[in-house]
Amino acid sequence: MKNFDIARHFGNQRGRRAAAFATAGVLAAGALLAVPAAAQAETIDWAPADPSDSAVSLLATPTTTDVVVSARIAYQRAPIVDVDNPAYLEGVTFELFEPAGNAPGAATGYTCEIPAGALDCTISIPDTAPGGANAGDRFYVVMTSAGDNATPITELRTGTSSEPFTRRSYPGLTAPAVGGQTLAFPSQGTGEQLNSLVTAATLDNPTLDPSCVTSERLSLATQLDLSGSIDEQQRTQYREALEALVVSLEGEAVDLTVSTFGSSSPVAGRAGGPFALDTDAGLDAALDAIDSYVRPVSGATQQTNWDLALRKVADYSTTFDALLVVTDGAPNYVSNSAGTGGQEVFGSRVTIASLEQAVFSANAVKAEGTRILAMGVGTGVDGRLADNLAAISGPIEGSDYFQGAWSTLAADLQAAVSPLVCVSPVTATTYVTDVSGENPVATDGFTVGAATSAVSAGTATVTGDNPQVTGADGNPTGTADWAVSFSDADATATLTVTQEARAGLTLTGSSFTVTHADSTTTTGTGGSPLVIPGLTRGDRVAVSFTNAPAVDAATFRVRSVVEGSAADAVPDSTTFSVTYTVNGVAAATPLTVRADGTIVDAPVFEVGDVVVLTQGAQPAISGVEWGPVPPAQTITLTDAAQLVTFVNTATAVGPTPTPTPTSTTLPTPSPSPTSGMLPATGSEATAWPFLGGAAALLLGAAVFMVSRRRAARHS
Structure with missing residues (x-):
């Protein structure tokens, strides 16, 4: 298995940075390099160069240790090499923190700030001579500010793509401080701590006005994870959720482009669009594309390559308003040097480098004005594992990144995209309890409908089959869904949802929860019809109807x-x-x-x-x-x-019984002649033919029995 060649791909900026360390003299061979977290330090021989090429300070004094911290926000490795771009770095600051277990503890006050046009800054640690207060100490480097255009990354998660459970404080831990030495940070780690030799930050996610504000078409791209960790049941839920998203956008001025990623991107040519979702032909083509793209992939197991998936969007011939990335894990592949395929960094493991390269490619997408919506689904991205999703999108859950389950993916996708098109998704679920009114179970077969009224401005149109039968047409058990499309960004409307009565059951109550764009909620209860006032674009509505067996x-x-x-x-x-x-x-x-x-x-x-x-x-x-x-x-x-x-x-039913053969009485043989008497003429010749006939009769009976048994076996 061929591992990613870190030295070949990332070593060129190290050489430039190394040259800048020399001033009046040349550093002694064997200068220590800082290593993220617990990786081992390595020794590099630096070459002399003009110090004006870098913001590196003069050589540390015998009682101090200098840590030169390099950073990038704009960075491109493939297919165009641009690893020394200082864009967005002005004002980025770092500080050293005392270790507290495996995480930063107390701040030391040892800081630096990257000036305009520079790629790094230097932190000076005092008292590092033998016997000094900081001699031999290690410190966590923390990006305390990412300047005016980005957000620091403080933690990443490595491990396997589907179980990236190892928390890594980012960017990591310095080597021991030794007086008179200068440490380049970060230096190369090992295993999952292989890195890009620079510290990354997350470029701010562009804001995007919804289509009902701009009155312009929305250009929406998708990158869909097809890695081998997705099983057959999840693949079905995946397809149905994506198709439900497309249907919820029916009639909207949306141009949808669909692409896929696994070890490379697109996977086996599975990419298409744009599809105009306000036309029947475009809607049908988008649904057909999703149905074919999400099917199993033949050949080698697909890995997870966020880097190339994002870089393909950045390098696309046109720019997009928004990019929806759907993934069930963390990246363990990066783009190859030509930008034409993927390769591993450290086997199939998720590494700091594979995450950093995804961040740099995401930054390239956002630099073009494209807003990234990162949707994580399943156990590989739930809970604290959102750190990786936030690194490629932004820090705000429910706006930059989203987390859900395969079973709720349809609603989760609509919640992510609906604010871009002035749409409010509505889901109704019908339940039946036992005779005591307990143990509600989502139940199919109820007819439900939705309608709007009291629209303050423009129109608020309910899209989707109306009325619907819960659980029908691919909906999850007991559910029906619609979307309310607003033509005016500031409009409000009253939504009314009804459930028809069903024989043998009595409606015992209904309730609603409206989740607003700022994640606050409004709740209420009622019967049928259930009235929900004050609905606005981007709200997400969940309605429940509860039924119980009637008294009779x-x-x-x-x-x-x-x-x-x-x-x-x-x-x-x-x-x-x-x-x-x-x-x-x-x-x-x-x-x-x-x-x-x-x-x-x-x-x-x-x-x-x-x-x-x-x-x-x-x-x-x-x-x-x-x-x-x-x-x-x-x-x-x-x-x-x-x-x-x-x-x-x-x-x-037994076999047909075998008939009993008819017995045959043999004639009594002639007595043997007495001694001295001639035998009767022909007596010896006639005895053997008779015995041969008897033997033939017995053989025929045996053949008949075998035939009957064979017939019985094969009947």
Whole structure:
């Protein structure tokens, strides 16, 4: 396995920086380099150069140690090499902190600031001569300010792509302070601490006015993670969530470009667009693209390459208003030197370098005015693992980066994108409790609708099927969803959501939670219709309707059992279909029962309803002969659930019995002639043919028996 060549790719800026250390004399060979966290120091021989090339201070005195901290915000390694760009660095400050376990503790007051046009600054540590207060001490370097245009990165997470659980204080820990020495920071680490030899910072995420403010089309790009950690069920949820996002933008002035990433980007040419989502053709093309792009990838397992995914967007022929990055882990690959594919840094592990290179590429995207929305989904990016997402987007959860689960990805994606297009996503979920009103369960089959009124300015239009049936058309269990599209950025509206009554159930209450763009919430309760006032663009609405069995509700239960000599030959998994009518009206969905007698609960109806149940024909099973199909059964529902049992008889089918062969009486042989008498003419010749005929008869019987057994085996 070929590892990333750090020296070849990052070593050129070290040479430039090294040359700047020499002033009136040349540093002694073996000057120590600072190493992030616990990595080992290394020795480098520096060459003399003009000190005006750098902001490095003069050589440390015998009682001090200088730490020269290099930083980059604008940085490009591939395909164009531009690693010494000082853009955005003016005013970036660093300070040394005392260690407190594996993290920075108390501030020391030892600081530096990068001046205009420089790439680094120098922190001087006093009292580092033998016996001095700081002799041999190590310090955490902390970026205390990233200047006017960026945000410091204080922590990153390394490990595996799907489990990046190792916390790294960033940029790390210096080497021991020794009087008279100058330390370059950061220097190269090992393993997961391999780095870019410069300290990164997160360029500020551009602000973006929504389309209803600008009255312009929104250019939206997506980069979709197709790494091998996504399983088949997650892939289905992925596809459905992306398709739901596209449908929620139907009719909006959005041009959608879709691309993918794994070890490289795009993956196997899976990229397309732009698709105009306010046209039928564009909407259909976008849905078709998503369906084909998210399918499994053949060949080698796909890794996670944020660097190239972001760099491809930065290098695209046109710029975008926003970029949505969807990922389930952390990056363990970086772009190759040509910018045409990906390569590992340290095996399949997530490293500081693979994260830093992603930050630099994200900064290039943001420098073009493109806002990045980083959506993390699954266990690889939840909780504190958001540090990596924030590093490529920005520090604000719910605005720069988002975290969710595969099961909620549809709502999470809509929440991330809807503020850009003056859309408010609405989700309604219908629940049914037990008879005591406890244990609510999301339940399909309820008809729900949404409408707007009291719109303060412009229009507020409900998009999506209206009304809908919860759980239908690919919606998660018990849910329906819409979007309210505002034509005026400052408009408010009243939203009304209804649930139609359902036989045998009583609506016991409803509630709503509105999550605003600033993450504050508004809640309320009611019935049906449920009225939600003051809705604005970017709000996210979650509605719940709770139902319970009515007082006069009734139901029944059904099972099938198998008896008879061949009952054991019928697999427990064998199923029978039971259709039924209620007061003469056929149920839309039959009940499926198993041969092992498992009881199946029917839907809820009302006391007094007459139910006729009919079991369908039994399935053919080798070696089993079924008795008649059990007769239909009629019951009248009461307040107690009745159990209906269908009894099926299974009889063993044996092989056809072998017929008994007919016995043959042989003639009595002639007595042997007595001594001295001639034998009868031909007596010895006639005995052997007779015995041969008997043998042939016995052989024929044996062949007949074998044939019967073969026939029985293959019947």
